[in-house]
Amino acid sequence: MTHVYFDHNATTVLDSQVMQAMLPFMAAQQGNATSRHAYGRTARDAIEQARAQIASAVGAHPSQVVLTSSGTEANNFAINGMTAKQPNTQIAISAIEHPCVMRPAEMLQSHGFKLAKVDVNAQCKLDFENLESVLRNPTSLVSVMLANNETGAIQEIAHVAELAKKNGAYTHTDAVQAFGKIPVNFADLNVNAMTISSHKIHGPLGAGALILDKRVDMTPFMLGGGQEKGLRSGTENVAAIVGFGIASELAVKNLTSHAQKTQQLRTQLEAGLHELGATIFAENTKRLPNTSFFGFNNVEGETLVMALDKKGFAVASGSACSSDSTEPSHVLLAMGIAPDLARGAIRVSLDANNTSEQVNQFLLVLKQVLNQLKQMVAMAA
Amino acid sequence: MTHVYFDHNATTVLDSQVMQAMLPFMAAQQGNATSRHAYGRTARDAIEQARAQIASAVGAHPSQVVLTSSGTEANNFAINGMTAKQPNTQIAISAIEHPCVMRPAEMLQSHGFKLAKVDVNAQCKLDFENLESVLRNPTSLVSVMLANNETGAIQEIAHVAELAKKNGAYTHTDAVQAFGKIPVNFADLNVNAMTISSHKIHGPLGAGALILDKRVDMTPFMLGGGQEKGLRSGTENVAAIVGFGIASELAVKNLTSHAQKTQQLRTQLEAGLHELGATIFAENTKRLPNTSFFGFNNVEGETLVMALDKKGFAVASGSACSSDSTEPSHVLLAMGIAPDLARGAIRVSLDANNTSEQVNQFLLVLKQVLNQLKQMVAMAA
Numbered sequence: 001m002t003h004v005y006f007d008h009n010a011t012t013v014l015d016s017q018v019m020q021a022m023l024p025f026m027a028a029q030q031g032n033a034t035s036r037h038a039y040g041r042t043a044r045d046a047i048e049q050a051r052a053q054i055a056s057a058v059g060a061h062p063s064q065v066v067l068t069s070s071g072t073e074a075n076n077f078a079i080n081g082m083t084a085k086q087p088n089t090q091i092a093i094s095a096i097e098h099p100c101v102m103r104p105a106e107m108l109q110s111h112g113f114k115l116a117k118v119d120v121n122a123q124c125k126l127d128f129e130n131l132e133s134v135l136r137n138p139t140s141l142v143s144v145m146l147a148n149n150e151t152g153a154i155q156e157i158a159h160v161a162e163l164a165k166k167n168g169a170y171t172h173t174d175a176v177q178a179f180g181k182i183p184v185n186f187a188d189l190n191v192n193a194m195t196i197s198s199h200k201i202h203g204p205l206g207a208g209a210l211i212l213d214k215r216v217d218m219t220p221f222m223l224g225g226g227q228e229k230g231l232r233s234g235t236e237n238v239a240a241i242v243g244f245g246i247a248s249e250l251a252v253k254n255l256t257s258h259a260q261k262t263q264q265l266r267t268q269l270e271a272g273l274h275e276l277g278a279t280i281f282a283e284n285t286k287r288l289p290n291t292s293f294f295g296f297n298n299v300e301g302e303t304l305v306m307a308l309d310k311k312g313f314a315v316a317s318g319s320a321c322s323s324d325s326t327e328p329s330h331v332l333l334a335m336g337i338a339p340d341l342a343r344g345a346i347r348v349s350l351d352a353n354n355t356s357e358q359v360n361q362f363l364l365v366l367k368q369v370l371n372q373l374k375q376m377v378a379m380a381a
Numbered sequence: 382m383t384h385v386y387f388d389h390n391a392t393t394v395l396d397s398q399v400m401q402a403m404l405p406f407m408a409a410q411q412g413n414a415t416s417r418h419a420y421g422r423t424a425r426d427a428i429e430q431a432r433a434q435i436a437s438a439v440g441a442h443p444s445q446v447v448l449t450s451s452g453t454e455a456n457n458f459a460i461n462g463m464t465a466k467q468p469n470t471q472i473a474i475s476a477i478e479h480p481c482v483m484r485p486a487e488m489l490q491s492h493g494f495k496l497a498k499v500d501v502n503a504q505c506k507l508d509f510e511n512l513e514s515v516l517r518n519p520t521s522l523v524s525v526m527l528a529n530n531e532t533g534a535i536q537e538i539a540h541v542a543e544l545a546k547k548n549g550a551y552t553h554t555d556a557v558q559a560f561g562k563i564p565v566n567f568a569d570l571n572v573n574a575m576t577i578s579s580h581k582i583h584g585p586l587g588a589g590a591l592i593l594d595k596r597v598d599m600t601p602f603m604l605g606g607g608q609e610k611g612l613r614s615g616t617e618n619v620a621a622i623v624g625f626g627i628a629s630e631l632a633v634k635n636l637t638s639h640a641q642k643t644q645q646l647r648t649q650l651e652a653g654l655h656e657l658g659a660t661i662f663a664e665n666t667k668r669l670p671n672t673s674f675f676g677f678n679n680v681e682g683e684t685l686v687m688a689l690d691k692k693g694f695a696v697a698s699g700s701a702c703s704s705d706s707t708e709p710s711h712v713l714l715a716m717g718i719a720p721d722l723a724r725g726a727i728r729v730s731l732d733a734n735n736t737s738e739q740v741n742q743f744l745l746v747l748k749q750v751l752n753q754l755k756q757m758v759a760m761a762a
Contacts, residue, residue: 005420010413011616019407026400026585032391036686037695039386069450069587072605072615100605100614107604204407205618206450206587223488224453224481233481234453235392237586240618305417314418 004358007314008200009149009177009291009349014243015202021246022204025239033236034225043238050245054209057248058175058196059185066210066228067241068221071176071197072100074210077221077232078172078193079104079143083113084219086140088169092116094126094144094155095334101143101174102330118144122336124153124282131163139169146189147178150331150347151282152291154182161190170216176200176208180251181259181288186211196248198240203247206240258352262290265350265359270294272363276370279341281332290351295337295344299373304346307369313362316347385739388695389581390530390558390672390730395624396583402627403585406620414617415606424619431626435590438629439556439577440566447591447609448622449602452557452578453481455591458602458613459553459574460485460524464494465600467521469550473497474524475507475536476715482524482555483711499525503717505534505663512544520550527570528559531712531728532663533672535563542571551597557581557589561632562640562669567592577629579621584628587621639733643671646731646740651675653744657751660722662713671732676718676725680754685727688750694743697728 005013025046031039033047048062055062068074079101083091093105095117109115116134119127126144135142142164147154161171171191175184180201186194193216198207212218212231224233269292270280278294295301301317308315328342337345348362386394406427412420414428429443436443449455460482464472474486476498490496497515500508507525516523523545528535542552552572556565561582567575574597579588593599593612605614650673651661659675676682682698689696709723718726729743 003419005410005412007412007416007418007420010416010421011411013410014407022407026395026403029386029394030392031386031388031695035388035391035695035697036683037388037690037697038384039388039695040391069454069618070615072603073450075605076603076614098605099607100603103604103614199616204620205616206621222453222457222481223484224456224479226480233457233484234451235580235586237450237621239585240587240621302417309418314412314416314420316416316418 003312003314004354004362005314006348006350006354006362007316008351009347010316011199011205012202012351013353014204015247015250017250018203018243018246022239022243025242030238033238034227043236046238046242047236050241053245054248057252058179058194058211059187060211064186064211064214066212066231067236068208068210068232069206069237070208071174071195071200073221074195074197074208075100075174076104077210078195079108079141081218081221082170082172082193082216083108083140085217086170088138088140090114090116090137090139092118092131092134092139092142092169094118094120096120096124096148096331097143097145098149098174098176101145105143120334123285124148124151124331124335125285126155126160128159128163131160135163135167135169139164139167141170141172143172143174145174145177146184147175147182147288148331149177150329151293152177152288153282154178154286154288157189157191165190177288180255181290183255192216198244198247201247201251204240204243206237207244209244254352259289261352262350262354265354265356266290266292268356269348269359269363272359276363276367281335281337281345291347291349293345293347295341295346296370297341297344298377299344299370301344301346303373304344304369307373308365311365311369313365316349317345384693384695385735385743386695387729387731387735387743388697389732390728391697392580392586393583393732395585396628396631398631399584399624399627403620403624406623411619414619415608424617427619427623428617431622434626435629438633439560439575439592440568441592445567445592445595447593447612448617449589449591449613450587450618452555452576452581452589454602455576455578455589456481456555457485458591459576460489460522462599462602463551463553463574463597464489464521466598467551469519469521471495471497471518471520472522472524473499473512473515473520473550475499475501475526477501477505477529477712478524478526479530479555479557482526486524501715504666505529505532505712505716506666507536507541509540509544512541516544516548516550520545520548522551522553524553524555526555526558527565528556528563528669529712530558531710532674533558533669534663535559535667535669538570538572546571558669561636562671564636573597579625579628582628582632585621585624587618588625590625635733640670642733643731643735646735646737647671647673649737650729650740650744653740657744657748662716662718662726672728672730674726674728676722676727677751678722678725679758680725680751682725682727684754685725685750688754689746692746692750694746697730698726
């Protein structure tokens, strides 16, 4: 059976160059990077080199890179850390944020914050009128993701930041899905903080970063030995950080060719999907080149994912991080998609290592599976 | 030049068997463990196998293992998570806790908690009379480390837990330094939560765990996709968790032989240290077999660490995690050691891969270095 991985927004394979760069830091005695002896200094130097690579890849200064264990951690850190010392008690997020922004923001409500969820339209684009209206209340933080993990829709973050700044609020953007797929430049986005993650760009699991404007009066996320200038304590995961550095470099180097390749494959995919009668979500907005989120009426997304898996194709229903849940995607509901269609949504997220042949096979198998499901429904009726 | 690593309480080398177990999860496409397709299920199975290995190694049930990115994270999680829903507003910790317990506990003071630091005696043993006195105030959480990272002193945690329970408080123990060096059994310790870390037991960086009694009404540490039963969101670091599982198994398998070997080396080391006039801290208490913390009058610990490093020996001054600081060790100050002697403290932490020859060489080099430093002091006088 073929095994085709079409779930690159969930996680990617480790690049072999990245792995080669990591291995020396796994194979021999390493120091704790806080230690002052030669072993410790070697680890420290490797971390600082990776920090510079990461910074360079996203248009930031190395001193703006706060290393974390993941994108989830960086998002939790941003939401909690950027609000704790602010006088204003409203936070504003888009209605389509990843749960690791949404849930910490919701939790702040029990600490006296008011949470405003800014609307998106049917094409998954932020409603700027709604944002402006929300910002009439004094706001400490606005957090809007650069690209959505499910639909791939890309937001005008520099505009969000401009409005937030005018109203005295900080801006954070979750750029986890954007980084490596479209150009991401911290300075151009004009935000105060930005989250990125290693394992979405062919780097290792276990590394992420919050790119942080040093003027933000931030509370630390983990306390202890005082690593990351006291903002994020804990012994640094040297091999993962080294891998994240190399992966960041490669992400920038390969950006254009990978975007072209995945966009071609997606065009091929979506032509076939249209023939099969699919609704493609956020189709008419600026999207990540690799992402296609679609659904069929009267077909359960979960059922489709399992049926495709049996045929050797790995795709997602909604975001992987919420696929334990059977609720329809909150992103689609925010876009005003009917719950029945939303429940049928599945996501294909491509990578440059996928092929046109795989897409063709997928379309054939999808057609078979859909016919089988329709027959089952007809028999049950 | 020889390069001898005597800083195993800071971090250890990755065991080659552990690395071999990790490599398959780095070399090929892996799924996000939350994904429902075959790639995701393979990752999930690997995580659950590792969870069972970790649980078995510390006398816990797999369902009690909450995976984190590090010991620091698990300690922050315990201190914050175990107190948030408790009615009592005092927390009690020992005066010798690692900063990743001490600092979160201190931070809770700004959230209305009263912090009691329980004394230790000159041999680094917890003062139970002081603990009993502290517990007369209604207390939500008592956190005392099983073995101290600097002196290696081992505390009677089951007794701490007994007193805490009698007074309606939860008990947490930081067992990061104990695990792999002495037997650690969650059930026998009778605590509600216990922290362990992978990279201290020849496992990879990037993995730790809070072993947690499920009856504790706990607040989550990171919010998002709902991993780890909602207590710790974030895509699981599969390779690191797999490594932690194997390392935990090996830690138990090798415990007795490693303890015997390091204890022999330490006996040899300390005989030589006595000849050189060293004060060995907590010498007359039950200590980890591999740890020797000592000082010389009128010698700066930092200076000694740097001089020994130049001669090829990696040792620590106080804990690695606080070695950016030039303050004397808070552990030694809590023991009543004079600040001048405390400032001169250095730590040798051995491993079974160290040799008797290395210890001999170290003692020779230490003698030379001490003589040089004395001459410099004499010339400056």
